[in-house]
Amino acid sequence: MKLVIIANRLPVKIEEKNNSYSIKRSEGGLATGLSSLDTSIEKFWVGWPGIYVDDKSLQKRITRRLHAMHFHPVFLSQEQIEKYYEGYSNSILWPLCHYFFSYIEYGSCFWEAYKEVNTLFCEESLPFIDENDIVWIQDYQLMLLPKKIRDHKPQANIGYFHHIPFPSFELFRVLPERKELLEGLLGADLIGLHTHDYMRHFISSLYRVLDLNCDLDEIKLQDRTVHVDAFPMGINYQKYHDAALLPAVRKESAELKKKLGNQTIILSVDRLDYSKGILNRIKGFAQFLENHPEYREKVSLAMIVTPSRDNVERYADLKTRIDQTIGQVNGKYATVGWTPIHYYYRSFDFEGLSAMYDVADIALVTPLRDGMNLVAKEYLASKREKPGVLILSEMAGAAIELTDAIIINPMDANEIENAILQAITMSEHEKKERLWRMQKTISNQTVQKWANDFVKELSYIKKQNEEIYQKIIDKKQLAQIKRQYDRSSHRLLVLDYDGTLAPFYKKPEEAAPSPILLSLLEKMAKDPANHVVINSGRSSEMLEKWFGDLPIDLSAEHSALYKENGEWHENFKKIEQWDSEILDIIQRTIEKTPNSWLEIKNTALVWHYRKADTWLANLREEQLVRALIEPCTRLNLQIVPGNKILEIKPSAFNKGTEIKRRMQKEKFDFVLVIGDDTTDEDMFRAIPSDGISIKVGDFSPIAKYRISLQSKVIPFLTKLIS
Ligand code: ADQ
Numbered sequence: 001m002k003l004v005i006i007a008n009r010l011p012v013k014i015e016e017k018n019n020s021y022s023i024k025r026s027e028g029g030l031a032t033g034l035s036s037l038d039t040s041i042e043k044f045w046v047g048w049p050g051i052y053v054d055d056k057s058l059q060k061r062i063t064r065r066l067h068a069m070h071f072h073p074v075f076l077s078q079e080q081i082e083k084y085y086e087g088y089s090n091s092i093l094w095p096l097c098h099y100f101f102s103y104i105e106y107g108s109c110f111w112e113a114y115k116e117v118n119t120l121f122c123e124e125s126l127p128f129i130d131e132n133d134i135v136w137i138q139d140y141q142l143m144l145l146p147k148k149i150r151d152h153k154p155q156a157n158i159g160y161f162h163h164i165p166f167p168s169f170e171l172f173r174v175l176p177e178r179k180e181l182l183e184g185l186l187g188a189d190l191i192g193l194h195t196h197d198y199m200r201h202f203i204s205s206l207y208r209v210l211d212l213n214c215d216l217d218e219i220k221l222q223d224r225t226v227h228v229d230a231f232p233m234g235i236n237y238q239k240y241h242d243a244a245l246l247p248a249v250r251k252e253s254a255e256l257k258k259k260l261g262n263q264t265i266i267l268s269v270d271r272l273d274y275s276k277g278i279l280n281r282i283k284g285f286a287q288f289l290e291n292h293p294e295y296r297e298k299v300s301l302a303m304i305v306t307p308s309r310d311n312v313e314r315y316a317d318l319k320t321r322i323d324q325t326i327g328q329v330n331g332k333y334a335t336v337g338w339t340p341i342h343y344y345y346r347s348f349d350f351e352g353l354s355a356m357y358d359v360a361d362i363a364l365v366t367p368l369r370d371g372m373n374l375v376a377k378e379y380l381a382s383k384r385e386k387p388g389v390l391i392l393s394e395m396a397g398a399a400i401e402l403t404d405a406i407i408i409n410p411m412d413a414n415e416i417e418n419a420i421l422q423a424i425t426m427s428e429h430e431k432k433e434r435l436w437r438m439q440k441t442i443s444n445q446t447v448q449k450w451a452n453d454f455v456k457e458l459s460y461i462k463k464q465n466e467e468i469y470q471k472i473i474d475k476k477q478l479a480q481i482k483r484q485y486d487r488s489s490h491r492l493l494v495l496d497y498d499g500t501l502a503p504f505y506k507k508p509e510e511a512a513p514s515p516i517l518l519s520l521l522e523k524m525a526k527d528p529a530n531h532v533v534i535n536s537g538r539s540s541e542m543l544e545k546w547f548g549d550l551p552i553d554l555s556a557e558h559s560a561l562y563k564e565n566g567e568w569h570e571n572f573k574k575i576e577q578w579d580s581e582i583l584d585i586i587q588r589t590i591e592k593t594p595n596s597w598l599e600i601k602n603t604a605l606v607w608h609y610r611k612a613d614t615w616l617a618n619l620r621e622e623q624l625v626r627a628l629i630e631p632c633t634r635l636n637l638q639i640v641p642g643n644k645i646l647e648i649k650p651s652a653f654n655k656g657t658e659i660k661r662r663m664q665k666e667k668f669d670f671v672l673v674i675g676d677d678t679t680d681e682d683m684f685r686a687i688p689s690d691g692i693s694i695k696v697g698d699f700s701p702i703a704k705y706r707i708s709l710q711s712k713v714i715p716f717l718t719k720l721i722s
Contacts, residue, residue: 002042003455005034006125006145007138008085010047010071014062023065030138032236033451041134041455042070046125049073052081074124076117083113086312089141092175097140097164098275098369101171103314111177115144118184122148129153134458137188139163144180147187154223155469157462159454160188161231164371165397166198169205178209186210186221189461192231192454194372194397199230207614213698220698223472223708224465231454232401233372234446240381241443243354252355260359263338264299264424267360269353269375270367272308272315272345277366277393277410278322282341284366284416286329289340291417297338299424301364302356304344319345357382362389362423365396366410372397376405377442380435387431389423390438391416401441404434468699471706478719481672481692481705485720488670489529494555494659494683495717496675497536497543499643500696503710506611508538508599513546520714524721525551533662535559535655535675535683537647539601540568558640558649558679559657560603571661572653574602579635582648585627593620604649621646642677655679656686663688674713 011031013024025031034043049066052075053059059075066073076084087110095103122145129135129149135158137145146158172178182205185191193199199217206212212219219226243249266285270276285301305322309315326341333340348356357363363379373396380390380402392398392405399407406422408415473481485491495501498511505511513521525532532552536543540556540563547554554563560572578600586598586607595611607624609617624646628639638651659673663686671691673683684693684702695703696710707713 001132001134002044002130003034003037004044004046004125004129004133004135005030005138006046006121006135006142008048008089008141010045010049010066010073012049012066012069012071014049014051016051021062021065023062023069025069030447030451032239033233033447035448037448037451037455044128045071046121046128047071047074048076048081052076052078072124072128074121076120080113080117080120083107083110084117085141086309088114090309093140093143094164094275096171096175097167099165099167099171100274100369101174103274118142118144118148121145122152125149126152129156131155133157134455134462135159136161136455136458144184145187147184150187157458158188159190159192159458160185161192161454162198162202162371163194163233165369166193166202166205168201169208172201172205173209178205182206182209186219186226189224189226189465190454190458191226191228193228194230194232195400196230197400198371198397199228203228204615211614222697224468225461225699227457227461229457231450232397232445233374233450234442234448235374235377235381236448237377237381237443237446240354240357240378241384241439243350243382244358244384246351246354248351249354249358252351253358256355256359260300262298264295264362265360266299266301266362266364266420266423267304267356267379268301268364268366269304269348269356269379271306272310272319272322274314274318275367275369277368277395278303278305278318279325280368280410280413281364281366281416282322282325282329284413285341285364285420286332287413288417288420289329289333292421295424296333296340297335299420300338300340300342302342302344302360304346304348304353304356306347307345353378354382358386360388362391362420364391364416364420365398366391366393366408366416367396368393368410370396370398374398376402380438380442383435383439385432387428388435389426389431390435391419391423401445402438404437468706471695471699471703472708473694473705473716477705478716482720484692485670485672488668490666490668491530491670491672492533492659492662492666492668493524493530494533494535494671494673496655496673496677496680496683496696497534497538499676499710500674500680500713501534504610504643508608508610509542517714518550520717520721521547521550521552524717527721530721531662531666531668533658535658535673537604537606537642537655537679544568555655555658557601557603558647558655559653559661560649562658562661571657572603572650575650578605579631581631582628582635582637585624585631586648589620589624589627593617596620604647606648607646608644609646610644617644640679642679647679654682656682659683659686674707676710 011026013026015022063073087107091105135156137160146160149158203214207214217228289296310319326343330340357379365376376390376392376398390405392402392407393410394407406419408419501517502511524530533555535555537558540561543554543556561570590596593612596609599606625639632639636651637648640647671687673687674694675683676696681702693703694705694707696707696713707716
């Protein structure tokens with residue numbers, strides 16, 4: 001077994017000099033996290049190597065060298081990078097996920113290029129994915145890839161991690177390609193996000209865009225379950241914690257201190273990006289200097305900005321505005337010996353960055369949106385026992401864990417100003433206490449743990465999905481069931497109707513049996529060895545209307561009434577008058593839930609919400625259950641949730657009651673029950689241990705077998721009786 005990591009970029013730096021190539025590993029956070037995984041798991045990476053190579057023979061040479069490092073390059077053309085990476089990924093998905101909706105730029109063929117490159121990644125990865133491998137796809141550039149791999153390898157164990165925020169549905173819905181993107185992700189078994197807020201947004205997009213059934217953090221697809229979970233990414237804690245002990249870092253930080261004197265240093269570190277809130281930060285700092293002149297010449301802001309995409313107009317504009325704003329602030333407040341803002345527009349090496357973290361008294365991390373933000377964690381780890389205060393934007397994923405930071409709204413310059421003042425005036429004791437608590441959190445939630453947790457959960461889901469697969473009736477199992485069927489001479493065949501023999505319709509009365517089904521039932525009933533029963537929650541009138549002419553038995557309203565040898569009987573008396581309080585509660589719910597309605601049956605009340613908005617219906621269902629608990633308990637009624645319905649019925653009977661009654665009366669040597677709903681589990685429980693219980697649709701731990709789709713039930717029964 002190996003772990004195949006597929007990411008937009010390989011963790012390598014390739015440099016060309018006079019047609020010869022040097023290849024070096026670049027240790028990003030992800031690579032570090034993976035390095036600590038069980039060393040017996042081989043790791044293999046697939047990704048863009050970061051250079052353009054057109055010459056095929058050169059591509060082959062580079063590929064050979066990368067293979068020796070367990071990397072496989074996906075070579076992309078300049079045009080593909082422009083349209084897939086700079087285009088769809090960074091001009092559409094990035095601004096959208098960071099709530100910069102108006103920054104979206106639709107370019108021609110961006111989407112086509114995104115699809116094309118995702119397909120290319122799939123083709124390039126497939127030869128390296130063996131049966132037992134774990135596949136872990138990284139980030140928003142490859143959202144279509146999970147499904148593409150699943151289409152070729154239905155049994156693969158696939159995970160996906162989204163490193164940036166997942167926006168609220170209201171924003172996500174504006175994407176014309178929203179459906180394809182979500183379907184692409186659902187190819188994975190496990191979808192990881194940094195925080196539970198992103199999880200919530202993702203799940204709400206799933207049921208609004210795809211109308212899927214989500215059971216908390218599980219999405220039940222026809223043939224497997226997809227899990228969604230929060231995995232807050234951490235850092236290599238020990239590396240940053242020990243950095244200040246390195247001779248190079250000590251030397252550099254001593255030099256910095258000499259130059260900066262006794263000033264309080266506020267540090268900020270980010271990539272040039274509009275999501276990082278760089279301008280707001282300068283504004284907040286300037287306001288602090290304006291309103292607190294006593295701190296002028298005593299406090300400086302050191303801003304490290306890594307150059308990024310400044311060939312793109314929006315980024316070049318941002319850079320110009322940052323340059324200008326810093327110029328204005330420095331122009332206004334600087335004195336001969338003091339510069340308010342030290343600005344470094346370049347990348348720092350690890351030692352240089354660690355020295356900055358070491359000397360900084362305060363870290364000012366103010367993104368307007370950020371998936372996680374690792375700088376905040378790196379700063380805290382680097383401080384060791386030295387007091388350091390973190391001011392952190394509530395819009396960064398990290399704010400969920402780092403609650404001992406001074407949390408601010410980055411849009412509010414007053415909050416930034418006040419936070420700086422609070423940080424400067426905070427007692428040493430409080431600074432150390434807060435720092436210690438946050439260090440405890442991040443030293444536990446490291447990048448190593450993040451990778452471990454993800455891979456462990458993915459493997460666990462694989463096992464669970466395998467169990468689901470195992471129950472699916474394949475050819476071998478069908479032959480086995482058929483052998484048992486053929487050998488028997490007195491059979492009880494109990495079939496649920498909606499969702500089992502017929503698909504669901506928005507209007508329940510439209511679900512009339514098809515001629516194929518009617519003829520199948522007739523054939524089944526013709527065999528004198530067979531006793532066929534349709535066991536449904538439907539009313540006796542409806543069942544009689546649809547099946548009254550067939551020589552089969554019926555069981556209506558969850559066994560309250562049954563028809564045997566052509567005659568209807570009551571297991572339970574018709575309820576003539578329902579409790580008015582219960583009717584009132586349901587009526588109020590209907591008024592507040594458009595497209596929901598009440599069905600009054602002989603022995604049950606059913607609130608139907610198939611046509612209502614899913615979110616609203618779920619909310620109303622919860623409220624309804626809460627309101628009904630008291631009167632239903634008092635009246636000995638049961639509240640039974642079903643497929644887009646909530647049923648209120650006496651607790652004296654369920655779908656298993658009719659089966660038990662039958663089996664007490666007669667001895668059968670073959671019992672088969674099929675159903676799709678949770679209420680059908682009472683039938684599964686009622687049959688003897690050698691009986692055959694089949695769940696249609698998603699997994700049931702109680703049923704012995706599974707048929708994944710309703711449409712496969714009639715073909716199954718046809719083969720069984722043939
Ligand atoms: P990024 O947007 O890259 O990552 P972040 O998490 O802050 O953002 O990581 C930045 C990294 O770059 C840090 O390790 C930092 O030390 C380094 N860095 C920044 N500026 C630097 C400079 N001038 N010199 C040297 N190093 C510098 C995406 C998401 C984040 C999410 C991560 C991880 O956008 O929200 O936290 O992935 O999932």
